[in-house]
Amino acid sequence: MPVLGKTKQEVLTEFRTAEILEAARRVFAERGFHEATVDGIAEAAGVAKGTLYLYYHSKRAIYWAALKHGIGALHEELEREMGGARTVAGKIHSFIATKMRFIEQHRDFFKIYYSEFGNAFAHPTQVHEEFRELYQRQARLLECVLREGIRQRTIRNIRRSATAAVISDITRGAITQRLLGWSKGDVENEIEFIFDLVWKGIGNR
Amino acid sequence: MPVLGKTKQEVLTEFRTAEILEAARRVFAERGFHEATVDGIAEAAGVAKGTLYLYYHSKRAIYWAALKHGIGALHEELEREMGGARTVAGKIHSFIATKMRFIEQHRDFFKIYYSEFGNAFAHPTQVHEEFRELYQRQARLLECVLREGIRQRTIRNIRRSATAAVISDITRGAITQRLLGWSKGDVENEIEFIFDLVWKGIGNR
DNA sequence: TGCTACACTGACCAACGAGTCATTGGGCTG
DNA sequence: CAGCCCAATGACTCGTTGGTCAGTGTAGCA
Numbered sequence: 001m002p003v004l005g006k007t008k009q010e011v012l013t014e015f016r017t018a019e020i021l022e023a024a025r026r027v028f029a030e031r032g033f034h035e036a037t038v039d040g041i042a043e044a045a046g047v048a049k050g051t052l053y054l055y056y057h058s059k060r061a062i063y064w065a066a067l068k069h070g071i072g073a074l075h076e077e078l079e080r081e082m083g084g085a086r087t088v089a090g091k092i093h094s095f096i097a098t099k100m101r102f103i104e105q106h107r108d109f110f111k112i113y114y115s116e117f118g119n120a121f122a123h124p125t126q127v128h129e130e131f132r133e134l135y136q137r138q139a140r141l142l143e144c145v146l147r148e149g150i151r152q153r154t155i156r157n158i159r160r161s162a163t164a165a166v167i168s169d170i171t172r173g174a175i176t177q178r179l180l181g182w183s184k185g186d187v188e189n190e191i192e193f194i195f196d197l198v199w200k201g202i203g204n205r
Numbered sequence: 206m207p208v209l210g211k212t213k214q215e216v217l218t219e220f221r222t223a224e225i226l227e228a229a230r231r232v233f234a235e236r237g238f239h240e241a242t243v244d245g246i247a248e249a250a251g252v253a254k255g256t257l258y259l260y261y262h263s264k265r266a267i268y269w270a271a272l273k274h275g276i277g278a279l280h281e282e283l284e285r286e287m288g289g290a291r292t293v294a295g296k297i298h299s300f301i302a303t304k305m306r307f308i309e310q311h312r313d314f315f316k317i318y319y320s321e322f323g324n325a326f327a328h329p330t331q332v333h334e335e336f337r338e339l340y341q342r343q344a345r346l347l348e349c350v351l352r353e354g355i356r357q358r359t360i361r362n363i364r365r366s367a368t369a370a371v372i373s374d375i376t377r378g379a380i381t382q383r384l385l386g387w388s389k390g391d392v393e394n395e396i397e398f399i400f401d402l403v404w405k406g407i408g409n410r
Numbered sequence: 411t412g413c414t415a416c417a418c419t420g421a422c423c424a425a426c427g428a429g430t431c432a433t434t435g436g437g438c439t440g
Numbered sequence: 441c442a443g444c445c446c447a448a449t450g451a452c453t454c455g456t457t458g459g460t461c462a463g464t465g466t467a468g469c470a
């Protein structure tokens with residue numbers, strides 16, 4: 001009997017799902033998709049292997065769910081933060097800053113996310129397609145802002161989609177370097193540095 | 206008996222090695238490290254599996270050798286092309302252009318190279334360390350040019366290493382997008398576009 | 411208190427693939 | 441031409457792991 005909009009089963013499913021996803025994120029981040037074992041995830045989640053298969057039909061499905069969940073959370077945060085900024089420069093700054101800060105809080109997720117770029121070369125199929133979709137949704141946030149900037153003449157009239165890709169790439173690159181421990185130093189400094197470079201690069205004058 | 210500087214054995218080893226590496230590059234590029242099988246590589250190379258183990262002691266060793274070989278070739282090309290350019294702007298343009306063009310000729314290698322960035326998260330050890338070394342050797346080529354530009358005042362006085370990383374990242378990003386088929390269009394256009402953005406971003410004025 | 415439903419368990423299985431090694435055969439030497 | 445050497449072979453071993461399913465225990469109900 002459904003009470004308060006949720007049956008007992010729904011509540012349970014939600015709880016287990018969250019538990020498993022959280023463990024999966026940790027294990028996949030630490031070992032990568034192939035080196036991670038389903039047993040390992042089950043142990044980290046504190047359940048038996050069979051239980052995982054009650055909620056996800058395969059190892060890949062678990063991986064994919066963890067990935068999607070993280071991307072969703074990031075996207076929401078980006079929309080919120082960019083929406084809060086008033087100027088074009090502010091929105092672009094916000095994109096870079098939000099993404100860079102989010103990572104410090106969610107290193108595990110980002111390791112999965114970025115390693116998926118590498119893996120994407122190997123799976124030319126369904127998952128790959130869906131991953132691209134999610135990635136480009138982010139790029140589109142930037143494209144909108146760029147369009148506005150060009151209209152206002154604060155930004156030179158350059159190819160929007162290519163420019164959005166470049167901004168994404170720089171941010172992604174900086175984050176990768178940090179995750180690999182190849183660059184340290186204060187995040188906030190890095191944010192300002194990147195924004196400055198970008199803004200000089202795309203701005204009018 | 207060594208004749209003309211090479212024994213028969215050396216010639217054979219060289220031949221087999223090249224043969225195997227070429228096949229490995231193809232197979233790893235197509236399937237990724239884990240999904241590729243040693244049997245598959247052997248078949249592609251036209252030899253039996255046992256033969257591979259006469260020349261490399263493990264699957265990883267083959268992978269690593271293929272990766273290193275490609276990085277070496279790219280580095281030589283970069284040095285040559287950048288050395289040929291006379292101005293600072295020319296050298297930076299040359300870095301971007303050489304790398305982007307190289308890819309069109311060596312897509313297989315690049316797929317391995319870039320997927321290694323993802324994999325690097327999982328192997329925090331020896332290989333990872335050596336990979337970083339090779340990556341940073343490339344960044345150093347850029348840093349040198351940046352130093353010169355700053356001295357000449359053609360480039361603003363910005364953090365050299367971070368800037369070098371950014372230029373690498375943009376190029377890498379653009380290449381990744383092409384490899385994944387997410388961006389098409391003429392390579393030469395893309396080179397100009399990226400160079401323009403970079404130069405506006407780092408230049409004085 | 412007895413019964414049922416079902417979430418959960420973990421021993422088990424089958425497939426797979428890295429790495430081995432006894433055997434082969436072609437080329438070179440004497 | 442005999443005989444040896446050793447590169448090449450590929451059937452085999454054996455550890456690993458994704459996925460299964462018969463069995464267990466407990467919460468909730470009558």
